[in-house]
Amino acid sequence: MSSNKSVLITGGTVVNASGEVLADVMIDQGVVQEVGPNIAAKYAAESEGGPQRIDATSCVITSAFVDLHTHLREPGREESETIETGSRAAVLGGYGAVVAMPNTEPAQDSVAVVEFVRMQGERAGLVDVVPSACITVNRAGLQLGPFHSLTQNGVTLYTDDGNGVQDPVIMRRAMEYAKELNITLMQHCEVSRLTEGAVMHEGCCSSHLGLPGWPSIAEVLMLQRDLELVRETGAKMHFLHLSTARSVELIRQAKNEGLPVTAEVTPHHFSLTDEKLTGFNTVFKVNPPLRTMEDVEALRTGMQDGTIDAIATDHAPHAAHLKDQDLLAAPPGMLGLQSALGVALKYSGCSVQRVIDLMSWAPARIAGLTARQGNAVAAGNIANLVVFNPAAEWEQSLEQIVSKSHNTPYLGLPLQGQVQYVVRDGKVILEAGVITK
Amino acid sequence: MKHLLSMDDLSLGELQQLLSLADEMSEIQKRSQPKVPALRHKTVASLFFEDSTRTRLSFETAAKRLSADTMTFSAASSSVNKGESLRDTVETLSAMGVDAFVVRHKTAGLPLAMTQWTDAHIVNAGDGAHQHPTQALLDAFTLTRALEMGNSLAGVRIAMVGDIRHSRVARSTVRAFVLLGAQVTLVAPASLLPPSLIYSNATHTSHEWPVSISHHLDEVLGEVDVVYLLRMQHERMNAAFISSVGEYALHFGLTPKRMAKLPHNFKLMHPGPMNHGVEIGVDPALVPGSLITQQVTNGVSIRMAVLLSLLGPAATSEMTKEERNV
Numbered sequence: 001m002s003s004n005k006s007v008l009i010t011g012g013t014v015v016n017a018s019g020e021v022l023a024d025v026m027i028d029q030g031v032v033q034e035v036g037p038n039i040a041a042k043y044a045a046e047s048e049g050g051p052q053r054i055d056a057t058s059c060v061i062t063s064a065f066v067d068l069h070t071h072l073r074e075p076g077r078e079e080s081e082t083i084e085t086g087s088r089a090a091v092l093g094g095y096g097a098v099v100a101m102p103n104t105e106p107a108q109d110s111v112a113v114v115e116f117v118r119m120q121g122e123r124a125g126l127v128d129v130v131p132s133a134c135i136t137v138n139r140a141g142l143q144l145g146p147f148h149s150l151t152q153n154g155v156t157l158y159t160d161d162g163n164g165v166q167d168p169v170i171m172r173r174a175m176e177y178a179k180e181l182n183i184t185l186m187q188h189c190e191v192s193r194l195t196e197g198a199v200m201h202e203g204c205c206s207s208h209l210g211l212p213g214w215p216s217i218a219e220v221l222m223l224q225r226d227l228e229l230v231r232e233t234g235a236k237m238h239f240l241h242l243s244t245a246r247s248v249e250l251i252r253q254a255k256n257e258g259l260p261v262t263a264e265v266t267p268h269h270f271s272l273t274d275e276k277l278t279g280f281n282t283v284f285k286v287n288p289p290l291r292t293m294e295d296v297e298a299l300r301t302g303m304q305d306g307t308i309d310a311i312a313t314d315h316a317p318h319a320a321h322l323k324d325q326d327l328l329a330a331p332p333g334m335l336g337l338q339s340a341l342g343v344a345l346k347y348s349g350c351s352v353q354r355v356i357d358l359m360s361w362a363p364a365r366i367a368g369l370t371a372r373q374g375n376a377v378a379a380g381n382i383a384n385l386v387v388f389n390p391a392a393e394w395e396q397s398l399e400q401i402v403s404k405s406h407n408t409p410y411l412g413l414p415l416q417g418q419v420q421y422v423v424r425d426g427k428v429i430l431e432a433g434v435i436t437k
Numbered sequence: 438m439k440h441l442l443s444m445d446d447l448s449l450g451e452l453q454q455l456l457s458l459a460d461e462m463s464e465i466q467k468r469s470q471p472k473v474p475a476l477r478h479k480t481v482a483s484l485f486f487e488d489s490t491r492t493r494l495s496f497e498t499a500a501k502r503l504s505a506d507t508m509t510f511s512a513a514s515s516s517v518n519k520g521e522s523l524r525d526t527v528e529t530l531s532a533m534g535v536d537a538f539v540v541r542h543k544t545a546g547l548p549l550a551m552t553q554w555t556d557a558h559i560v561n562a563g564d565g566a567h568q569h570p571t572q573a574l575l576d577a578f579t580l581t582r583a584l585e586m587g588n589s590l591a592g593v594r595i596a597m598v599g600d601i602r603h604s605r606v607a608r609s610t611v612r613a614f615v616l617l618g619a620q621v622t623l624v625a626p627a628s629l630l631p632p633s634l635i636y637s638n639a640t641h642t643s644h645e646w647p648v649s650i651s652h653h654l655d656e657v658l659g660e661v662d663v664v665y666l667l668r669m670q671h672e673r674m675n676a677a678f679i680s681s682v683g684e685y686a687l688h689f690g691l692t693p694k695r696m697a698k699l700p701h702n703f704k705l706m707h708p709g710p711m712n713h714g715v716e717i718g719v720d721p722a723l724v725p726g727s728l729i730t731q732q733v734t735n736g737v738s739i740r741m742a743v744l745l746s747l748l749g750p751a752a753t754s755e756m757t758k759e760e761r762n763v
Contacts, residue, residue, distance in 0.1 A: 207631030210545045210566030280546025326544035
């Protein structure tokens with residue numbers, strides 16, 4: 001997929017895990033050829049047959065983002081999103097790869113469906129679409145998925161996302177397989193018996209509004225159980241969209257003990273609270289629910305001190321007619337791909353370098369994608385890059401949204417950090433905020 | 438006032454105005470021909486997505502006594518079962534020319550959502566466990582009139598007993614009682630109180646319940662003027678809120694023995710329908726201070742007052758009291 005045309009990114013700040021430096025970046029044959037200050041002078045101008053030039057003044061150049069948690073809705077819910085439209089949203093968000101969640105219809109619990117998703121991703125050709133697969137057949141929590149077959153076909157991430165695996169026997173067996181096959185299980189922590197009918201965080205708001213509550217303890221109890229199972233089995237486990245202060249504490253403790261666990265938070269959980277539900281707007285219904293300011297602050301601290309490994313969007317498109325129902329009937333979920341960077345830089349309290357770690361380097365490692373994603377901007381590495389202006393303030397509007405659905409919670413809220421360019425295999429596919437492919 | 442969605446939206450002044458207007462409506466109801474032309478040519482549609490006979494009939498009676506045209510939509514026989522979305526239903530009915538929707542739905546907040554879908558006035562007739570403002574108004578009306586305290590309940594001690602957690606009546610009526618100056622004690626097992634009242638970690642100032650809490654009915658009986666019983670739903674034991682209806686009745690039901698501990702002139706209220714032998718173990722007809730029948734009668738007057746202030750020329754002071762009552 002390497003491009004014939006070479007690309008020269010000038011005037012930006014290259015941010016790598018090892019540090020940051022003002023440097024130009026020369027890309028050819030899909031690979032970074034050279035990184036250094038003022039190397040641009042060595043090359044002919046674009047008009048004279050030289051490389052395509054990108055002006056990255058006041059921008060950051062770094063590895064493209066990796067989303068561990070994307071709902072692309074295809075197959076089965078194409079009225080809400082397709083792999084192609086979701087890929088476009090991802091590119092606009094600065095992503096080079098997205099992990100496709102398996103709650104499709106049919107679910108990604110077989111080689112056939114997983115291969116379909118991978119193939120549709122390649123056909124769209126905008127980001128690496130990395131299919132995850134279910135832990136249990138049809139995410140029903142009753143029968144283990146075909147781990148050996150799926151692993152042979154390259155699947156390394158397994159989750160019943162949307163449902164937590166309730167049965168401790170099933171979960172323990174799944175972990176035994178995970179250890180044996182060196183795959184990662186990703187748990188959606190929710191004891192479902194404690195959240196029946198729930199539409200929002202159980203607390204003061206829900207008590208006042210008379211809405212059935214989703215108590216924090218429902219997340220904490222499953223997290224605790226799974227940490228003990230990790231301790232026993234030694235399987236690698238990733239915890240999806242943690243939302244409570246207590247969850248952050250438990251992960252911190254588990255990491256101190258050396259357990260092989262990682263954790264993600266979503267942009268909405270560290271930027272919005274349950275107070276948003278006072279207008280009964282279904283856009284703010286999400287699972288797990290928006291929680292309190294105390295939780296928001298704990299998540300931010302966890303991101304800053306390294307307890308939390310990744311920011312993952314839980315991008316969950318729902319067509320207007322689905323969200324245009326009452327709160328009980330409307331499905332949970334909100335968009336995230338196009339706003340994630342803007343939310344992260346505005347609300348996480350993290351440095352730019354830390355945000356890049358949370359959005360690119362760490363998730364690429366967790367998903368096992370380092371052959372292509374999340375690497376240093378350095379000579380010899382595949383050029384999957386993002387260029388963004390970390391200081392640019394902006395507001396999201398409906399017109400900007402390229403997802404098939406419009407359920408973003410960020411309309412009218414200030415965001416910071418705007419994606420300008422995305423380079424995929426050495427080719428510029430996002431140019432000044434516009435997809436060129 | 439464009440809509441009546443929640444008691445939280447009403448100031449003390451607005452609440453008192455509605456109570457006074459209900460006095461006028463109550464006079465009309467006592468006439469031999471209890472009907473006035475105030476809302477002639479207006480259409481009031483009741484949209485009931487949840488079963489309710491008394492509230493729906495009370496609203497329809499109120500609308501008819503004000504000469505409004507009425508139409509009824511009940512979910513059981515409706516296009517909701519044919520897969521039409523709620524929004525489409527509301528837009529369709531609006532297109533027929535509806536001035537006000539009286540809506541009941543199992544989901545909190547649905548009446549508020551409806552204000553986005555239609556220009557008509559919306560009256561919340563009960564949304565999930567959230568609000569039931571006309572119940573609160575009729576309760577306030579009934580109690581203030583029974584105690585002959587004008588538009589005030591200053592210093593009146595009220596015990597509200599039962600399933601507060603799932604009760605829209607509690608969420609609305611407590612607010613009305615407190616606004617009027619009453620001291621309210623909620624009496625229930627912890628499982629039936631709103632979670633924010635039982636978990637100390639759930640603290641937030643903007644959603645306070647200005648009430649006292651008790652888990653022992655016997656301890657509060659000697660210190661209250663009014664007992665307000667809530668309906669105990671049998672299904673609650675399936676979700677582990679109570680051990681059994683019998684166990685609940687034993688500790689939280691109003692029995693003859695408990696009644697003896699109350700001051701002799703205490704007032705008894707219940708929003709209906711009653712579960713005899715559960716929350717109420719006495720025959721209300723034999724309780725001198727029972728206001729339960731008056732609550733029903735006053736329900737019509739209050740709903741007339743609400744419809745009139747939303748739809749009537751009274752809202753714009755175009756018409757005098759005499760003209761309204763012609």
